Amino acid sequence: MIRRHALMLGIAAALAPAFPALALDRALAPEEQQLIAEINAHNTAIRTMVGRFLQIDTNGGRTEGTFFLERPDKIAFRYAPPSREEIVSQGRGFYVLDRREETYYAYPQDSIPLRQFLGSEINLLNANVVDVTTSDGYLSITVIDNTVAGTVQVSLIFDIETKDLAQWTLVEPSGSELTFSLYDVQQGVEIPPAFFSIPSTYASRDPSRR
Numbered sequence: 001m002i003r004r005h006a007l008m009l010g011i012a013a014a015l016a017p018a019f020p021a022l023a024l025d026r027a028l029a030p031e032e033q034q035l036i037a038e039i040n041a042h043n044t045a046i047r048t049m050v051g052r053f054l055q056i057d058t059n060g061g062r063t064e065g066t067f068f069l070e071r072p073d074k075i076a077f078r079y080a081p082p083s084r085e086e087i088v089s090q091g092r093g094f095y096v097l098d099r100r101e102e103t104y105y106a107y108p109q110d111s112i113p114l115r116q117f118l119g120s121e122i123n124l125l126n127a128n129v130v131d132v133t134t135s136d137g138y139l140s141i142t143v144i145d146n147t148v149a150g151t152v153q154v155s156l157i158f159d160i161e162t163k164d165l166a167q168w169t170l171v172e173p174s175g176s177e178l179t180f181s182l183y184d185v186q187q188g189v190e191i192p193p194a195f196f197s198i199p200s201t202y203a204s205r206d207p208s209r210r
Contacts, residue, residue: 024129032132035139035160036124042163044122047071051185058176067182072120074196090196097198103205104198124156137161 028036048070055063065079073091084100094107124141130153131142142155150173157167167181 024132028129028132033125036132036141039139039158039163040122040124043165044120046187048189048191049185049187050189050191051182053077054181054183056179056181058178068191068195070191070196076195088196088198090198095198097202102199102202104202105205131155134160138166 046069050068051066053065053067055065057063063079063083065077065083067078068074068076073089075087075089077087079085084098086097086099088095088097096105096107098104124143127141127143128145129141129143131140133140137160139158139160140155141158142153144151144153152173153171155169156165157169158164159166164185165182167179170178170180172178
């Protein structure tokens with residue numbers, strides 16, 4: 001089963017949370033502030049991005065697929081078979097599509113933190129950061145966010161050399177964890193508008209009855 005809510009919560013904090021002041025138990029070192037500022041600038045400059053993802057849940061379940069991002073406000077996650085789900089944002093809301101049933105659930109854009117990831121500017125220095133560590137060429141930034149589902153914690157892993165997001169781990173309010181890794185990523189790719197559309201043959205369904 002796809003953890004669609006966890007995916008959306010995790011992506012939300014992955015690149016562009018707009019939270020209150022830092023909550024670290026120490027001050028950020030100047031070199032850490034500089035590195036995070038460079039990560040902000042690098043990722044803000046990425047207007048389109050495509051690639052593959054691997055999602056691993058608490059029980060070790062693995063799910064793969066492809067993703068497409070166009071800033072601002074557009075993203076699509078296509079899960080590989082046997083899953084039949086796809087998540088799409090068009091800037092007006094989030095939609096979870098069932099390709100087999102040709103139906104979709106709709107969620108308001110302002111109710112899902114993923115809208116922050118899709119914004120025009122990323123500023124992790126304004127995030128609610130609770131930990132920053134470096135190891136083996138990677139920078140880990142752990143943030144917390146109060147979402148519609150409760151308080152979540154996300155550890156974001158960036159490649160120090162490229163400044164790209166490589167992975168994040170989400171701890172849900174229930175304590176369950178979800179790790180999401182990106183690979184084969186390409187930037188600056190033209191993405192067909194149809195990738196962010198919902199087929200006219202699909203019928204809307206109530207998400208509370210999924």
